[in-house]
Amino acid sequence: MRKFRGWIMRFAGLFNKGRKDRELQEELASHIQMHMEDNLRSGMTPEEARRQAMIQMGGIESTKEAYREQRGLPLLETLFQDLRFGARMLRKNSGFTSVAVLTLALGIGASTAIFSMFDAVLLKPLPYHNPEQLVSLTELHQKGYTRATSFPNFCDWCGQNTVLSELAGMSSAAYNLAGDGEPERVLAQRVSAEFFPLLGVNPVLGRWFTDAEDRANAERVVIISYGLWQRRFSGSSDAVGKRIILDGDTYTIVGVMPSVFQSIAGSRYLSSDGTRDVWTPLATDATRSGRGKVFLRLIGRLKPGVSIEAASSELNAVANRLAKQFPSENTGFGIQVRGLHEDLVENTQSTVWLLMGAVALLLMIACANVANLFLVRASARASEITIRAALGAGRARIIRQLLTESALVALGGGVFGVGLGWLGINLLQRFLPSGQIPLQAAQVNFTELGFALAISLASGLIFGLAPALHSAKVDLNDALKSAGKGTVGGRRGNLRSSFVVAEIALAFVLLASAGLVIKSLGQLLKVNPGFRADNVLTMRIHLSGARYAEAPKTRAFYDQLLAGVKALPGVESVGGVTSLPMSGSISTSSFLIEGQPEPEGNANYTDVQTATSDYFHVMGIPLLKGRVFGRQDDEHTPGVVLINQQMAVKFWPGEDPIGRWIRFSDGKTNYEIVGIVGDVRHFGLSAGVRPETYMPQSQQFGRSMMLAVRAKANPTALVREIRAQITQLDPNVPLADVGTLEATVAATTSDQRATVFLLAAFAVAALVLSAVGIYGVISNSVVQRTRDVGIRMALGAQAGDVRRMVMRQGLMLALFGLAIGVIASFVSSRLLTSALFEVTAGDPVTLAAVSFLLILVALLACWLPARRATKVDPMVALRHE
Amino acid sequence: MNDKPEVWQGTLALMVLKTLEGAGSLHGYGIARQIERTSADLLSVNYGTLYPALLKLQQEGYITSEWGLSESNRKAKFYQLTRAGRKQMHKETEEWEQMTAIVARFLSPKEGMA
Numbered sequence: 001m002r003k004f005r006g007w008i009m010r011f012a013g014l015f016n017k018g019r020k021d022r023e024l025q026e027e028l029a030s031h032i033q034m035h036m037e038d039n040l041r042s043g044m045t046p047e048e049a050r051r052q053a054m055i056q057m058g059g060i061e062s063t064k065e066a067y068r069e070q071r072g073l074p075l076l077e078t079l080f081q082d083l084r085f086g087a088r089m090l091r092k093n094s095g096f097t098s099v100a101v102l103t104l105a106l107g108i109g110a111s112t113a114i115f116s117m118f119d120a121v122l123l124k125p126l127p128y129h130n131p132e133q134l135v136s137l138t139e140l141h142q143k144g145y146t147r148a149t150s151f152p153n154f155c156d157w158c159g160q161n162t163v164l165s166e167l168a169g170m171s172s173a174a175y176n177l178a179g180d181g182e183p184e185r186v187l188a189q190r191v192s193a194e195f196f197p198l199l200g201v202n203p204v205l206g207r208w209f210t211d212a213e214d215r216a217n218a219e220r221v222v223i224i225s226y227g228l229w230q231r232r233f234s235g236s237s238d239a240v241g242k243r244i245i246l247d248g249d250t251y252t253i254v255g256v257m258p259s260v261f262q263s264i265a266g267s268r269y270l271s272s273d274g275t276r277d278v279w280t281p282l283a284t285d286a287t288r289s290g291r292g293k294v295f296l297r298l299i300g301r302l303k304p305g306v307s308i309e310a311a312s313s314e315l316n317a318v319a320n321r322l323a324k325q326f327p328s329e330n331t332g333f334g335i336q337v338r339g340l341h342e343d344l345v346e347n348t349q350s351t352v353w354l355l356m357g358a359v360a361l362l363l364m365i366a367c368a369n370v371a372n373l374f375l376v377r378a379s380a381r382a383s384e385i386t387i388r389a390a391l392g393a394g395r396a397r398i399i400r401q402l403l404t405e406s407a408l409v410a411l412g413g414g415v416f417g418v419g420l421g422w423l424g425i426n427l428l429q430r431f432l433p434s435g436q437i438p439l440q441a442a443q444v445n446f447t448e449l450g451f452a453l454a455i456s457l458a459s460g461l462i463f464g465l466a467p468a469l470h471s472a473k474v475d476l477n478d479a480l481k482s483a484g485k486g487t488v489g490g491r492r493g494n495l496r497s498s499f500v501v502a503e504i505a506l507a508f509v510l511l512a513s514a515g516l517v518i519k520s521l522g523q524l525l526k527v528n529p530g531f532r533a534d535n536v537l538t539m540r541i542h543l544s545g546a547r548y549a550e551a552p553k554t555r556a557f558y559d560q561l562l563a564g565v566k567a568l569p570g571v572e573s574v575g576g577v578t579s580l581p582m583s584g585s586i587s588t589s590s591f592l593i594e595g596q597p598e599p600e601g602n603a604n605y606t607d608v609q610t611a612t613s614d615y616f617h618v619m620g621i622p623l624l625k626g627r628v629f630g631r632q633d634d635e636h637t638p639g640v641v642l643i644n645q646q647m648a649v650k651f652w653p654g655e656d657p658i659g660r661w662i663r664f665s666d667g668k669t670n671y672e673i674v675g676i677v678g679d680v681r682h683f684g685l686s687a688g689v690r691p692e693t694y695m696p697q698s699q700q701f702g703r704s705m706m707l708a709v710r711a712k713a714n715p716t717a718l719v720r721e722i723r724a725q726i727t728q729l730d731p732n733v734p735l736a737d738v739g740t741l742e743a744t745v746a747a748t749t750s751d752q753r754a755t756v757f758l759l760a761a762f763a764v765a766a767l768v769l770s771a772v773g774i775y776g777v778i779s780n781s782v783v784q785r786t787r788d789v790g791i792r793m794a795l796g797a798q799a800g801d802v803r804r805m806v807m808r809q810g811l812m813l814a815l816f817g818l819a820i821g822v823i824a825s826f827v828s829s830r831l832l833t834s835a836l837f838e839v840t841a842g843d844p845v846t847l848a849a850v851s852f853l854l855i856l857v858a859l860l861a862c863w864l865p866a867r868r869a870t871k872v873d874p875m876v877a878l879r880h881e
Numbered sequence: 882m883n884d885k886p887e888v889w890q891g892t893l894a895l896m897v898l899k900t901l902e903g904a905g906s907l908h909g910y911g912i913a914r915q916i917e918r919t920s921a922d923l924l925s926v927n928y929g930t931l932y933p934a935l936l937k938l939q940q941e942g943y944i945t946s947e948w949g950l951s952e953s954n955r956k957a958k959f960y961q962l963t964r965a966g967r968k969q970m971h972k973e974t975e976e977w978e979q980m981t982a983i984v985a986r987f988l989s990p991k992e993g994m995a
Contacts, residue, residue, distance in 0.1 A: 003941070005940070005941060005942055006937070006940045006941045009939075009940035009941075010940060013940075023958075024932070026956070026958075027909060027932070027957070027958045028932070030908070030910075030951070030955055030956055030957045030958075031908075031909055031910040031928065031957075033955055034908075034910045034911075034951060034953065034955060034957070035910060037953060038914075056925075056927075056928055057928045057929055058927050058928060058929035058930075059929060062929060063928070063929035063932060063933075066929065066930070066932075066933045067932050067933050067936060069933070070933040070936045070937055070940075071936060
């Protein structure tokens with residue numbers, strides 16, 4: 001404590017030095033006076049008295065010096081001195097300083113922007129109570145595929161485990177919200193009563209669900225989002241207790257969630273669909289309580305001290321018991337228990353790591369460039385440093401001075417870099433499509449600022465240390481002899497060359513990565529989605545309420561709507577389907593095949609859709625065999641289905657499935673296969689095709705339908721007229737998800753495009769920086785070799801010879817860097833693999849193209865200095881001495 | 882000049898504190914003379930090292946200083962012990978006594994080590 005007080009006082013001693021010096025002066029003067037008086041009293045002569053007093057003081061100046069050192073903080077004072085001197089030097093060389101600061105700002109800015117993303121995705125804990133205890137539970141089949149969970153399984157897991165303090169089930173839903181104002185389609189989640197207590201997020205108003213409300217036929221209650229509360233109730237505090245109408249049923253509002261609350265989406269990642277507007281209790285009734293109905297996603301909270309492994313082994317024991325007990329539904333299924341955070345970021349983290357790696361390379365290139373700048377300057381300052389050394393500055397002292405200067409440059413780069421990073425994040429958020437890469441979550445806060453400061457200082461040390469160590473190694477004798485000429489250091493040249501080689505190697509790795517993802521995106525865009533996406537307007541319609549409780553009513557509505565829309569001028573054709581390609585979830589069912597025994601564990605799965613007969617024509621999905629639905633397929637004729645090619649190949653290999661029938665596991669009806677249609681990539685361009693079955697809308701009861709309207713020209717121009725048609729039929733039916741099929745398809749590649757954009761931008765920056773690096777080294781060496789060139793030319797060398805000599809030097813550096821880069825890119829390609837689609841990480845075409853580009857740029861960068869070398873006048877060069 | 886042993890760095894602080902305890906309030910020259918007198922002129926204080934030591938004690942809060950007039954009506958800076966200084970002095974005295982006692986055991990031949 002006392003020591004600490006001492007430091008504080010010494011820190012205070014840094015200020016107001018003049019007055020303190022005067023005080024000491026007075027104190028010492030009075031000391032000497034008193035001593036002299038004593039000496040006089042003891043009989044000395046005045047001169048002798050003064051002399052003795054001075055002797056015993058032991059030198060006034062050295063006393064003062066010792067006193068000053070004790071008074072302040074000598075280390076800090078030299079630092080200030082260094083800073084002042086460094087700042088002065090940097091101001092004097094404003095060109096050097098601005099290039100160095102800007103180069104660093106580029107590296108630090110990019111790093112900060114990407115780090116903010118990294119922080120948002122991987123470092124920030126989930127916004128729930130004790131998030132490290134949260135786990136996701138997924139049913140995993142021995143063969144490696146997963147499925148949702150049935151309600152009875154959920155109840156059994158709840159009752160038979162001792163490792164979870166809470167277990168909650170949830171399922172995605174959507175409702176037509178009616179009441180005051182426009183009808184609206186809202187995204188919802190049905191959640192078990194444990195859901196909110198498990199996450200531990202309190203409502204801003206009202207309460208959570210009770211257990212009683214989570215039972216079949218309980219009174220209907222709802223919790224609404226902050227956004228909906230503001231939108232529909234203008235944030236009024238008496239919203240709780242009010243009623244809203246969802247799908248025609250009346251619900252009482254019991255709670256309002258805070259604005260920061262982000263629900264866990266039904267899918268496995270945090271993305272824009274984490275936003276939900278309403279939550280209703282699961283209240284599972286008879287229609288969903290079968291063990292074959294899988295629709296729940298589960299999250300749990302581990303009891304304190306229970307590890308994921310322990311939980312997993314116990315829950316799997318439960319699953320094994322259930323598999324024996326209910327073999328037809330549960331055979332082969334275990335439980336995968338994973339940390340919730342890990343589960344949610346699964347799809348994004350590889351991209352984020354990839355981008356982090358890329359900016360790290362960019363930052364290293366920037367550092368190498370700045371280090372080179374410092375080395376150039378060090379040769380210019382060699383005589384200054386020599387003189388300092390000659391005047392007695394120690395090696396450490398010189399290094400400290402030079403490092404202070406690089407730290408100043410680094411901090412300058414950091415300040416500009418943070419600004420640049422902030423700008424970058426804002427631009428990216430505005431212009432890049434929002435996909436899984438959570439650009440929206442990125443922001444500059446204290447963590448980011450701390451990160452920027454840390455990397456600035458670290459980079460300052462990295463690029464400052466080598467030049468500083470190098471410069472401080474002065475041989476006084478040699479240096480003073482050649483003073484004023486600047487040292488033509490072979491070693492300094494070597495150091496600079498190795499920086500350039502490193503830069504080129506790093507730039508190669510970045511360029512190769514960018515090249516690979518670009519090629520991969522190209523491959524992805526070449527994939528045939530199985531349908532024609534141009535000029536198609538899409539929208540989602542859901543009929544709710546008692547009015548549409550029966551099939552003929554919904555069918556009549558859709559028949560009239562489709563006929564009306566088809567009659568609109570500008571519409572070529574119109575069709576409907578339960579779920580358009582790439583538009584989200586699709587229902588899946590297991591089925592029986594005619595003439596085959598029931599497989600164990602529901603092994604035959606197919607996606608099931610309901611479609612109108614025109615749908616295939618509108619979408620351009622080809623009919624490969626048989627027929628599409630027709631007028632003859634209605635509720636009075638036998639059930640028919642179409643299947644996709646994938647399903648035909650998988651379940652009827654080498655046979656003709658037309659005329660055969662299938663039966664869905666939960667039904668009794670046989671459906672005859674009447675046709676085979678082309679495969680559609682429902683889950684995105686890079687995802688595989690699954691078996692798919694289409695049932696005719698004319699035989700099925702479906703309240704929900706997505707419309708696909710093929711326009712003659714601009715599809716979005718039709719929206720107003722279609723909306724008018726719907727309002728005419730029923731003003732309470734909302735229109736949701738209006739868009740074009742093209743935009744939907746484009747959205748599936750948004751992440752890849754964002755990655756390509758970012759990597760390409762980093763690669764271009766790297767290319768520019770390394771070009772500057774080569775240029776700097778070569779032109780500097782040309783200047784140093786002026787005399788050499790002059791002699792050669794005097795001896796008869798032609799301009800072409802000189803140019804070749806200089807270019808060869810640059811080319812050697814480039815080739816050397818390239819060789820190292822190729823090796824390094826083999827190592828780094830492991831990070832890339834997950835980002836690539838149908839391109840191998842070592843793709844020779846890409847690597848060759850990138851090498852060619854780099855060499856071209858290197859040659860360009862050498863061209864100017866080479867030309868300058870040929871302009872050397874031999875006479876001037878020789879006199880230069 | 883003379884070959885009197887100089888005061889060690891570490892012990893100077895303790896001597897200053899002890900001196901101030903006896904004298905109450907004293908200027909730098911007075912402290913130096915007092916230390917020499919107490920040591921029966923066996924020790925010589927390098928006055929140059931005295932002032933940084935005084936400053937250090939002051940920074941650590943063991944002594945305070947104020948300007949006053951000396952016995953010969955000369956302006957001088959006077960130092961006093963603070964409460965923390967008194968405590969520190971007792972602590973250091975104890976430690977010092979313990980230390981000398983231990984060293985004495987090694988040096989005195991009659992008590993031996995057994």
